[in-house]
Amino acid sequence: MSLSHAILTSLLEKPCTGAELARRFDKSLGHFWQATHQQIYRELGKLEAAALLESEELPTTRGQQRQFRVLGAGRRELEEWCLRECDPRPIRDELLVRMRAAAVLGTVDVTVEMRRHRGLHEATLARYLAIEAADFPAGVPRSRADGLQRSVLLAGIAFEQAWLAWCDEALAEPEEPGTRP
Amino acid sequence: MSLSHAILTSLLEKPCTGAELARRFDKSLGHFWQATHQQIYRELGKLEAAALLESEELPTTRGQQRQFRVLGAGRRELEEWCLRECDPRPIRDELLVRMRAAAVLGTVDVTVEMRRHRGLHEATLARYLAIEAADFPAGVPRSRADGLQRSVLLAGIAFEQAWLAWCDEALAEPEEPGTRP
DNA sequence: CTCCTTTGCGCAACAAGTTGCATAATCGTA
DNA sequence: TACGATTATGCAACTTGTTGCGCAAAGGAG
Structure with a gap:
């Protein structure tokens, strides 16, 4: 369940749309936890359904963009997750x-x-x-x-x-x- | 599709049963490509169905063990795979x-x-x-x-x-x- | 204006990996 | 010899990650 938390982290740095999130992933957090745009959209949906995020339509721009923002519950979930143990992944090459x-x-x-x-x-x-x-x-x-x-x-x-x-x-x-x- | 090739490699070193393969994986190849016993059994099944492996019942022993051996086609497949390009995995921690x-x-x-x-x-x-x-x-x-x-x-x-x-x-x-x- | 490309979003299907359980035989032991 | 532990095999259900495609809106070129 790291992807959802990586998304929360990134959105906490700055609320944005799904596509922008995917782009930012490629440039920063994604160096250490990769995700395709489909994974990201799916996860955003789940996070919103779990009320850890909220989204807002941006009607004037291209497509129908949605801006995502982390809610208080999301922040708390992230804090909790940060303190949990996680074992390092063995090499896989x-x-x-x-x-x-x-x-x-x-x-x-x-x-x-x-x-x-x-x-x-x-x-x-x-x-x-x-x-x-x-x-x-x-x-x-x-x-x-x-x-x-x-x-x-x-x-x-x-x-x-x-x-x-x-x-x-x-x-x-x-x-x-x-x-x- | 690395797991199947890791299995072929290990079986080529020494034919053995599924459980033994899982045990050997834990001690050697598995340091660099992990797999659970279920993954291994499933893959063995596929490899046998593809005629890259053959198996033989060992009736006298505990459970109903099957000994797996790599066939010529399996060896050729492994050789081919070895020459294909493969990109390194980015870190994921x-x-x-x-x-x-x-x-x-x-x-x-x-x-x-x-x-x-x-x-x-x-x-x-x-x-x-x-x-x-x-x-x-x-x-x-x-x-x-x-x-x-x-x-x-x-x-x-x-x-x-x-x-x-x-x-x-x-x-x-x-x-x-x-x-x- | 029309056509083509780009961008944002998302479905569907699949492949890979994980978890939990079931079964059968054999072994050690009380 | 009866009972629990161990070993070998495997099914089923689930999560995670990947691939390919479709659709809609906006922008740019002719």
Whole structure:
């Protein structure tokens, strides 16, 4: 049930329409909890039905937009959820499964895909670093909220760096030490 | 569709029954692609229906066990899958969402949960390190397959280390620099 | 003005993952 | 030998996530 709470969080930062929420998700919270627009609309519907949100028609604009706003009950629900325990998710990565498969097959080369992933992680890292430079310039005193937001971003940066370092190490591994049967 | 291929991989390493597969998953491949026993049985059924696997009753033992074995078509499917592209999964962690929520709420303390997560990651890291020490002792020459398996394990180790370092850094962040409104 | 594209919203169907329970056989033990 | 615990298998119902499509309103190009 994290998606609904991620939505509450985002709407609490700023009330907006579903489409805008989806766009904001892509740029910020969605880095750590992805969702398609359909998931978001469905969840918005449920949250409104549960009286944690309210919506208001914006008649003059394109389509028939609805502006969503968090209600008091929604805020309380979010506070409660924040204090509940949640276990970390284990890693889940196809590339790693492929490497195990390649190990048992003995006939496939996964280094191409590893190099491709290295590039993707490099690009993601660059994106995160750009956000950090823009949103959290050095030397400026930060509020508690900013500190938390920055920590979240630093987690993303740390992971991408870990991926990169791992890719480099794994690719540097000697391919055929001659011990193969 | 990674689960079916993870199953093929594991069965290719060694044919076995569904329950044994579930147990082996917990100890090895499952570190990087988790599955419940129901998921596994369902997938085994599909794979057998698709003629990528075959099964044989083991009548003398407890319950009515079935031993599964990968067929040639299964191996070919796995080889093909190994060469297909797969994008890395973005991070998805509740704790990070909670931190964003805490940032906007301003009233909740997430450091308790962060410390708990630190402990969990520490334990996981210890598990991985123990596996590495047991399965890949230093100084012993390794086959290509062993090198790949070790790389996969090193990915797990790198992540848990990244988590730990991040937790320490985030927890060291001054809690209230007085800039809060 | 008409046609095409974009934007906002949402349904429907499906795939993947989770949870709870049911069943049958075997094992250990009292 | 009767009873509870364990092991192996699986059904059913549910939640979550994905994909493809449809529709309506607004804006822009010809």
